[in-house]
Amino acid sequence: MYLLKQIDDPNDLRKLKPEQLPQVATEAREYMIETLSKIGGHTGASLGAVELAIALHYAFETPKDKLVWDVGHQAYVHKILTGRRDQLHTIRQYEGLSGFLKRDESIYDEFEAGHAGTSLSAALGMAVARDLAGEKNHVVAVIGDSSIMTGMACEAINQAGHLGTKLIIVLNDNEMSISPSVGALEGYLTRLRKGQTYHRLKDDFEEIIKAIPGIGDLVLQAAKDVKDAVKATIVPGVFVEELGFRYLGPVNGHDTKALIDIFEEAKKETHPVIIHALTVKGKGYAPAEADQSAWHGTSAYEISSGKFIKEPATAPSFTAVFANALIDIMRKDEKVTAVTAAMPDGTGMSKVMREFPKRAIDVGIAEQHAVTFCAGMATQGYKPVVAIYSTFLQRGFDQIYHDVCLMDLPVTFAMDRGGIAGADGPTHHGLLDVGYLRVMPNQIVMAPKDENELGHMLLTAIESGHPASLRYPRGNGFGVKMDESLHQLEIGKAELLTDVSGDVAIFAFGTPTYAALKAADRLAKEGIRVTVVNARFAKPLDEDLLIALTQSHRLVLTVEESYLNCGFGSAVLEMLEANNALYAGPRIVRLGLPDALIPHGSQSLLYAKYGIDADSIYNRVKDTIAVLDGKIFASVR
Numbered sequence: 001m002y003l004l005k006q007i008d009d010p011n012d013l014r015k016l017k018p019e020q021l022p023q024v025a026t027e028a029r030e031y032m033i034e035t036l037s038k039i040g041g042h043t044g045a046s047l048g049a050v051e052l053a054i055a056l057h058y059a060f061e062t063p064k065d066k067l068v069w070d071v072g073h074q075a076y077v078h079k080i081l082t083g084r085r086d087q088l089h090t091i092r093q094y095e096g097l098s099g100f101l102k103r104d105e106s107i108y109d110e111f112e113a114g115h116a117g118t119s120l121s122a123a124l125g126m127a128v129a130r131d132l133a134g135e136k137n138h139v140v141a142v143i144g145d146s147s148i149m150t151g152m153a154c155e156a157i158n159q160a161g162h163l164g165t166k167l168i169i170v171l172n173d174n175e176m177s178i179s180p181s182v183g184a185l186e187g188y189l190t191r192l193r194k195g196q197t198y199h200r201l202k203d204d205f206e207e208i209i210k211a212i213p214g215i216g217d218l219v220l221q222a223a224k225d226v227k228d229a230v231k232a233t234i235v236p237g238v239f240v241e242e243l244g245f246r247y248l249g250p251v252n253g254h255d256t257k258a259l260i261d262i263f264e265e266a267k268k269e270t271h272p273v274i275i276h277a278l279t280v281k282g283k284g285y286a287p288a289e290a291d292q293s294a295w296h297g298t299s300a301y302e303i304s305s306g307k308f309i310k311e312p313a314t315a316p317s318f319t320a321v322f323a324n325a326l327i328d329i330m331r332k333d334e335k336v337t338a339v340t341a342a343m344p345d346g347t348g349m350s351k352v353m354r355e356f357p358k359r360a361i362d363v364g365i366a367e368q369h370a371v372t373f374c375a376g377m378a379t380q381g382y383k384p385v386v387a388i389y390s391t392f393l394q395r396g397f398d399q400i401y402h403d404v405c406l407m408d409l410p411v412t413f414a415m416d417r418g419g420i421a422g423a424d425g426p427t428h429h430g431l432l433d434v435g436y437l438r439v440m441p442n443q444i445v446m447a448p449k450d451e452n453e454l455g456h457m458l459l460t461a462i463e464s465g466h467p468a469s470l471r472y473p474r475g476n477g478f479g480v481k482m483d484e485s486l487h488q489l490e491i492g493k494a495e496l497l498t499d500v501s502g503d504v505a506i507f508a509f510g511t512p513t514y515a516a517l518k519a520a521d522r523l524a525k526e527g528i529r530v531t532v533v534n535a536r537f538a539k540p541l542d543e544d545l546l547i548a549l550t551q552s553h554r555l556v557l558t559v560e561e562s563y564l565n566c567g568f569g570s571a572v573l574e575m576l577e578a579n580n581a582l583y584a585g586p587r588i589v590r591l592g593l594p595d596a597l598i599p600h601g602s603q604s605l606l607y608a609k610y611g612i613d614a615d616s617i618y619n620r621v622k623d624t625i626a627v628l629d630g631k632i633f634a635s636v637r
Helices: 010-014 018-039 044-047 050-057 076-090 119-133 151-163 184-193 195-210 216-234 237-242 256-267 287-290 319-333 350-355 369-379 390-405 433-438 452-464 512-524 543-552 570-578 602-610 613-629
Strands: 066-069 137-144 168-173 246-252 273-280 334-341 359-364 384-390 413-414 445-446 468-470 505-506 530-534 538-540 555-563 585-594
Touching: 010 050, 010 066, 010 076, 018 044, 018 050, 018 256, 044 119, 044 287, 050 076, 050 168, 050 256, 066 119, 066 287, 066 512, 076 505, 119 137, 119 151, 119 530, 168 256, 237 246, 246 256, 256 273, 319 334, 319 350, 319 384, 319 413, 319 452, 334 350, 334 369, 350 359, 369 384, 369 390, 384 390, 384 452, 390 413, 390 433, 413 512, 433 468, 433 538, 433 555, 445 452, 452 468, 505 512, 505 543, 512 530, 512 555, 512 613, 538 570, 543 570, 555 570, 555 613, 570 585, 585 613, 602 613
Parallel strands: 066 137, 137 168, 168 273, 246 273, 334 359, 334 384, 384 413, 413 468, 445 468, 505 530, 505 555, 555 585
Antiparallel strands: 445 538
16 A cells, blocks of 8 residues: 555645556555455445545545535545545444544545435535635535435535536446435436437537638537537436536546546536546445445455355344235235335345335335325325335435324334444434324334334234334344234233332333343342333333333333433323323333434444443442432432
8 A cells, every 4th residue: 555555635645646546546445445344334335436536635625625425435435535544444333433424523524414315405505605705615516326316416406506506516326326226317317328429429520620621610600509409319418407507427437537637627617517427336346346235335254255254143133024024914915015215125125025026116215205105005095114214214204294194194114223223323323213203193103122023013003004103123133933923913002021019110112121121130139029011112102001010119210222302211201290190109210312412333332331231221220229228329320
């Protein structure tokens, strides 16, 4: 890494000669492959944007010129070039580099996001702010071919074209998001990829005509109307230009010289520009190029073979259990349909789509559309299931309320990655869903304690006849015995897991139930009897059982893997207050996530840090009992 080691910031990069940049790209790619082989990360996404990052920092005077990356999982080389090369081995590790852009991590990270489609709106805002301040810097947004099809991106393009504000958009077109791109606009991009012939012929034609003495300019003027008519017929890029943008490209996104040349051309424009760069996801590493979906984000791997290094699974993942249960339900009921928003692999929907190609649909990165699309199907007697990450469902908040709950439509929201998502950090933790769903009229809110209960809960949601949601975590289940057939659960009915006698009751929502059981076993050995309840429902609550247990126990704990604000514990307190069962009742302690941004890190580490693992529950019970018994007088932490 002779050249790469000399680059501590983009100013060092710009001191190099243009012909040295391919070597920088080779060294950066090798460094990434070596480093990520040990820790994993967004390997394929960043390998495909190596030359883009190098050319952007070379052609533009960052950070004076603003560089906005959409999502940021393709920006590892950007991090390497901006002073974080020697920290790359910490990426996505607790207290290490973020896997996405982070404003407090570097002055070169202009905007941070983990959800697709935000870069154009942010960049346009920066460009307008620049104009208001009378400044002259460039603003560049880098966005993928799937992300540019999102609603926000289209809205930003519409406004940018209307304003005519100087803005440079680099379309990183690798025909992928995490999975292959879908939609009619993807067909348009395919035509753009094939549009180079016209531009090449047009340029050659103009050079030849201009060379004719005396009549060249006249011929060109006479041919203008014909040229425009032909262009409108055969060049897809004309659509972009009709929106008020200058279209440049397509350009080889792995050719640093070609990229720099086209960036220099774009810098001369006074109006918005779209540069169409064609790249290959996973470029430069054969296994990543061969299976681009699998290599979007990876665990550690063997460089020589491309084989992923994972700990042996002791139980199926919640995602896999969901997919199998949904397939079983769809085989028996032709009215059940399934929808995902550009996450067929992550949600397990790819397996469902293979078996039911007509009834299982990927709508692309369009969460709002996905929700209302399902609402439309529900009005026609179907029972749609929206399979989506909890963090991404947030983008459809108004549609859930306005288009589903107000009409009491039977749409099921199956939320993968409910709770702490791990290394992806605060943009991907699914911590808000309990709070924002349980306040919506007609919504049923559920969470299974384990992988076996997940299938029963999915069937319950689908057959409820109402809007219903179930959330389940990232990762593998607990290895419990799986029932051979699915059955419906009684809506609003909790499950009593231990004897009701004792001084302490724990109401657990979702998979933290197992941590509560472990803590209860440990406490029992010390003579502290604990009643453990698998709540199952955050809405409606099992009011009779919860009220009875609060009246018969001196200490009650609620445990959840979500924000405490407006979460399950809050629902319990509200219910007890409404039933006049709170004021003369027991000491109530809520365990969950505080009102703070939760960092990236392993799930087990974060469970312990925020007090929702078995040891934390055990300690909290012991400390609180000590306070109640008057043995200590300090406030419980």
